[in-house]
Amino acid sequence: MDLPRYERIWLWFGSGSLLFFLVVTGFMGVYMGLHPADGMAHTVEPERVEEVAPFADPGVYQTGPNEFEARIVSFIFGYTPNEIRVPAGSTVHFKVTSRDVIHGLFIPGTSVNLMLTPGHITEYTHQFKQPGEYLILCHEYCGSGHHYMQGRLIVE
Ligand code: CUA
Known part of the structure; x- marks a missing residue:
């Protein structure tokens, strides 16, 4: 192959930096155990989600005068519970997980936009x-x- 010199340099540079970042992110993910931190600090065993707190009793629980905790388990293809009722003015603390694959929890018209990963508890208020x-x-x-x-x- 007869590529112009600069093209070859840039090709090497491109492939080199791709490899470099793959190695760096692979290293961080596997050896340092780093995961996306935002709201995912707590973990739960996905196989035992329905046996342990807080997801053994999914539902909506009042935790203060205008505050509720919504414990939700997602699965293919639904949510437990799949209907939540709260009075107007309520602050809802969502605690959500998945018992199988990655799901989302999005409430259009609000800022609630969560990613649910098996093994992690996603929290949002x-x-x-x-x-x-x-x-x-x-x-x-x-x-x-x-x-x-x-x-x-x-x-x-
Ligand atoms: Cu669950 Cu898409």
Whole structure:
């Protein structure tokens, strides 16, 4: 092959940096045990999700005058519970996990936009001020039933 000299240099540079970053991220992921940190500090065994706290009792629990904890387990293709009811003005602390593959939990019209990884507890807090009905959607492709995976959140 007879490539111009600069093209060859850039090709080597490109492949070299690709390799370098693959090695660096591989090293961090495997040997240092680093994972995306944001909201994923807590872990749970995906096989035993339904036997251990807090997911042995999924549901909505009142934790304060206007505060609720929503413990949700996602699976192919749904959520337990798949309907949540809270009074208007409630602050909801979401604690969510997956018992099988990666799912999402997205509530259009709010800032709730979570990625659910088996083995991790994803936490997020949001205040629902106005009464209304919200859709809960899975926005991470998870298989043939992905498009039907949804729930409802009703603010009364
Ligand atoms: Cu679950 Cu897509």
